[in-house]
Amino acid sequence: MSLDWIYYAISWILLRWHDLWVAIGIPEFRVLGTNWTWVLAIVFLVVTVRVILFPVFVKQIKSQRAMQALQPKVKELQEKHKGDRETLQKEMMELYRTEKANPLMGCLPMFLQIPVFLGLFHVLKHLNPTLPDKYKTLYGWTLEQFNSATQARLFGAPLPAKFGSTPEQLAALNASGTTVKVVAGLLILIMMTTTYLTSRQMILKTGWAEDPQQKMIQRLMLYGIPLSLLVSGSLFPIGVIIYWVTNNLFTLAQQQWVLRKFPPPQMAGNRGSGPRPAGGSGVAKSSSTKNPVQPARTGGLFGRGKASAETESQNPVVDTKALAPKPGAKPTNPKKGARPANKPQG
Numbered sequence: 001m002s003l004d005w006i007y008y009a010i011s012w013i014l015l016r017w018h019d020l021w022v023a024i025g026i027p028e029f030r031v032l033g034t035n036w037t038w039v040l041a042i043v044f045l046v047v048t049v050r051v052i053l054f055p056v057f058v059k060q061i062k063s064q065r066a067m068q069a070l071q072p073k074v075k076e077l078q079e080k081h082k083g084d085r086e087t088l089q090k091e092m093m094e095l096y097r098t099e100k101a102n103p104l105m106g107c108l109p110m111f112l113q114i115p116v117f118l119g120l121f122h123v124l125k126h127l128n129p130t131l132p133d134k135y136k137t138l139y140g141w142t143l144e145q146f147n148s149a150t151q152a153r154l155f156g157a158p159l160p161a162k163f164g165s166t167p168e169q170l171a172a173l174n175a176s177g178t179t180v181k182v183v184a185g186l187l188i189l190i191m192m193t194t195t196y197l198t199s200r201q202m203i204l205k206t207g208w209a210e211d212p213q214q215k216m217i218q219r220l221m222l223y224g225i226p227l228s229l230l231v232s233g234s235l236f237p238i239g240v241i242i243y244w245v246t247n248n249l250f251t252l253a254q255q256q257w258v259l260r261k262f263p264p265p266q267m268a269g270n271r272g273s274g275p276r277p278a279g280g281s282g283v284a285k286s287s288s289t290k291n292p293v294q295p296a297r298t299g300g301l302f303g304r305g306k307a308s309a310e311t312e313s314q315n316p317v318v319d320t321k322a323l324a325p326k327p328g329a330k331p332t333n334p335k336k337g338a339r340p341a342n343k344p345q346g
Helices: 004-023 036-052 054-069 071-080 085-099 103-125 145-151 167-172 177-206 212-235 236-260 275-290 294-298 307-324 333-341
Strands: none
Touching: 004 036, 004 103, 004 145, 036 054, 036 236, 054 071, 054 103, 054 167, 071 085, 085 145, 103 236, 167 177, 177 212, 177 236
């Protein structure tokens, strides 16, 4: 299957944004060693894609909420079919089908962005000054646009260059190998960090999944993907890394907005949200409102949170001393303590 349609679509969006920045007066010459018209074109390529995918992102959040609501039932199935993995998987698939929850929906936005990433990777890799003129005008580019993009730089490093560019490739781009490695290396570290933060942000807010498969996916996204970028990032053109970092920053802001506007439910056993706010402070508050004396004597009859458990483990001895009719600081033998006081009177 030909992917030319993706290359044409990515090129069209990239070129339209570049033309817009030129039209509004952003200079095409380098400022701080950077051609901002092309850098901004890549940044706003991200914005365009994310706006188009926003409805899918909303579905992703709804799917995650549905999966969280099913966690108690998932845990019951795990206890019921402990040791019988095949039956457990069948029961869980039936549960997801009945409740219309899709475990893969959480990864759908990422999967949909893969063609965009591959398309941009191919287009930027195609920016090779040594190509014959007939290949420079592929995917809707003009010779002028091709030559301009080929010489576009970020702090002195060409956008088509890579950390692992060969000396021949660097010579064709008229680039310094040291400059390319420094700029690309810093961008790779930023890419790894922001990739980790996007996964960590969501897991801290929604908690670790009870389903082993979901938990494995969470661990892969949190640790595996950022570490893999340490190697694969050396093969990415600098323009692609700019796209990835911008996409991560957009994701961080978007997730923060959604998680504040639609906070995840507090689930029992949820490590990210924590069981204490849901089962501890909230329940203790309601019990103290209804009967402020009852929790102290019963050790928290109406609540099972941490606060009630601590009251139950610490207060019984104190309450017994308070209720016992034994005055004095050392109530070892009250009768012997009373005789010396009565002797002088006898």
